[in-house]
Amino acid sequence: MGAFTSFGRKLMKLSQYFMPILRDDPKEAEIVSHRLMLRTGMIRQESAGIYSWLPMGLRVLKKIEQIVREEQDRAGALEVLMPTIQSADLWRKSGRYDDYGKEMLRITDRHERDMLFGPTNEEMITDIFRAGVQSYKDVPRNLYHIQWKFRDEIRPRFGVMRGREFLMKDAYSFDVSAEDGRHSYNKMFVSYLRTYARMGLKAIPMRAETGPIGGDMSHEFLILAETGESEVFFDRDFYDMDWSAFEIDYDDLETVSQTVTEYTSKYAASDEKHEPEEFEKRVPESRRLSGRGIEVGHIFFFGTKYSEPLGCVVQSADGKPVALHSGSYGIGVSRLAGAIIEASHDDDGIIWPESVAPFKVGLINLKAGDAETDAACANLYSGLCQKGIDVLYDDRDDRPGAKFARMDLIGLPWQVIIGPRGLKDGVAEVKERATGERQNVPLDNVVSLF
RNA sequence: CGGGGCGUGGCGCAGUCUGGUAGCGCAUCUGGUUUGGGACCAGAGGGUCGCAAGUUCGAAUCUUGCCGCCCCGACCA
Numbered sequence: 001m002g003a004f005t006s007f008g009r010k011l012m013k014l015s016q017y018f019m020p021i022l023r024d025d026p027k028e029a030e031i032v033s034h035r036l037m038l039r040t041g042m043i044r045q046e047s048a049g050i051y052s053w054l055p056m057g058l059r060v061l062k063k064i065e066q067i068v069r070e071e072q073d074r075a076g077a078l079e080v081l082m083p084t085i086q087s088a089d090l091w092r093k094s095g096r097y098d099d100y101g102k103e104m105l106r107i108t109d110r111h112e113r114d115m116l117f118g119p120t121n122e123e124m125i126t127d128i129f130r131a132g133v134q135s136y137k138d139v140p141r142n143l144y145h146i147q148w149k150f151r152d153e154i155r156p157r158f159g160v161m162r163g164r165e166f167l168m169k170d171a172y173s174f175d176v177s178a179e180d181g182r183h184s185y186n187k188m189f190v191s192y193l194r195t196y197a198r199m200g201l202k203a204i205p206m207r208a209e210t211g212p213i214g215g216d217m218s219h220e221f222l223i224l225a226e227t228g229e230s231e232v233f234f235d236r237d238f239y240d241m242d243w244s245a246f247e248i249d250y251d252d253l254e255t256v257s258q259t260v261t262e263y264t265s266k267y268a269a270s271d272e273k274h275e276p277e278e279f280e281k282r283v284p285e286s287r288r289l290s291g292r293g294i295e296v297g298h299i300f301f302f303g304t305k306y307s308e309p310l311g312c313v314v315q316s317a318d319g320k321p322v323a324l325h326s327g328s329y330g331i332g333v334s335r336l337a338g339a340i341i342e343a344s345h346d347d348d349g350i351i352w353p354e355s356v357a358p359f360k361v362g363l364i365n366l367k368a369g370d371a372e373t374d375a376a377c378a379n380l381y382s383g384l385c386q387k388g389i390d391v392l393y394d395d396r397d398d399r400p401g402a403k404f405a406r407m408d409l410i411g412l413p414w415q416v417i418i419g420p421r422g423l424k425d426g427v428a429e430v431k432e433r434a435t436g437e438r439q440n441v442p443l444d445n446v447v448s449l450f
Numbered sequence: 451c452g453g454g455g456c457g458u459g460g461c462g463c464a465g466u467c468u469g470g471u472a473g474c475g476c477a478u479c480u481g482g483u484u485u486g487g488g489a490c491c492a493g494a495g496g497g498u499c500g501c502a503a504g505u506u507c508g509a510a511u512c513u514u515g516c517c518g519c520c521c522c523g524a525c526c527a
């Protein structure tokens with residue numbers, strides 16, 4: 001096998017990869033994330049609001065998905081997988097078959113049965129839960145899945161930011177009472193803070209339209225970006241809050257609740273919920289900020305809206321039946337791919353946060369075909385791969401300038417540059433994409449940097 | 451759905467008004483010279499001009515119908 005042994009899917013040589021880079025901007029792409037996703041060959045449009053994910057894009061999507069999954073698991077949610085196609089029956093029971101309107105893609109099977117491509121899964125999950133539990137001892141529970149949804153949007157746009165087919169994580173909590181439900185809600189709230197933090201995002205929770213229960217049990221999470229779809233108003237103090245993925249004990253009701261309070265006590269609202277008088281009253285002028293935001297998550301509590309019509313009932317401690325109280329919690333996984341780019345790019349291209357970068361290191365061979373640079377690259381490449389680092393090795397016979405531009409465009413966090421000049425001194429140039437900082441590192445020390 | 455625009459090699463565009471059998475840049479391939487921030491020279495391949503019908507000796511170009519896509523608005527992860 002030699003130097004280029006494959007360790008799982010860590011390694012990738014550009015000469016063997018599929019990354020159709022475009023030098024010019026496709027004209028349909030108006031916003032930067034859409035442009036960059038098309039230009040770096042992450043995605044390809046198949047139809048309005050429907051995309052194929054090519055190797056680079058898929059790697060990013062999978063990494064985002066995995067972070068979401070890990071944080072859901074950490075918060076105690078259990079992963080399931082429901083189908084993309086659903087029967088109309090459940091939706092007729094909940095009354096939403098007619099309510100949902102044209103946004104729902106309706107289809108019929110060969111027996112003329114009414115089916116639909118799921119836009120969401122409240123009905124199905126409630127039915128699954130109903131069939132699986134009989135006792136109050138079986139709750140609380142939170143089930144989630146990460147699945148493709150289809151909503152026949154009036155106007156899809158901005159690439160994967162508003163697709164018709166999109167990958168979404170949706171979680172559903174079940175509790176015997178609204179009071180208990182609050183803790184389930186709070187846990188998801190906190191898990192969202194952690195999830196976004198791990199992707200390098202500051203997603204500000206903003207009060208959203210409340211469900212039938214009212215109160216403060218619905219929040220949208222918005223990240224700030226110039227190209228965001230909604231206008232947002234918030235307190236400058238949000239900047240000073242802890243946006244790291246802080247540790248928390250999800251079973252500690254008090255701490256979880258306090259954390260939620262901490263992140264919801266300051267003013268933050270998107271345009272439709274914005275109350276100018278309230279904003280002025282609560283926030284001193286010097287701290288009032290406004291900007292654009294992208295919604296990357298939405299959580300809400302809807303009580304017994306689905307459990308009652310669908311008969312999702314358990315027997316309580318005193319033997320009486322009680323309809324379960326539910327909340328649902330969504331994160332737009334595919335949208336996040338675009339949103340992260342909106343939040344992290346420069347004139348040269350994408351700047352991937354390391355946690356979601358398709359590869360951690362780009363290895364550039366400035367003189368592919370030259371025995372010395374080839375050997376040095378092969379050596380580093382296998383060293384990095386053995387260490388489990390995802391490396392994209394640019395072994396193509398291009399001019400240096402083209403390689404640098406390409407690597408900056410695709411935005412891997414680190415570049416290791418090998419050329420004849422550096423090799424004379426036994427060093428590689430290591431460049432950090434985010435800062436542009438470069439340093440010469442002795443060849444033997446390169447692997448240990450990562 | 452209302453308003454605006456577009457559809458011509460992989461990407462970006464010209465040509466359409468005034469019909470005459472398709473062109474430019476980038477990308478790709480071959481050869482050569484090059485090589486530390488998007489090289490140069492020479493050559494080459496690649497297009498049913500969105501689809502259909504019509505007018506005409508002749509249609510990318512004119513007419514009609516259809517389809518697709520983008521942007522602005524209402525909706526949303």
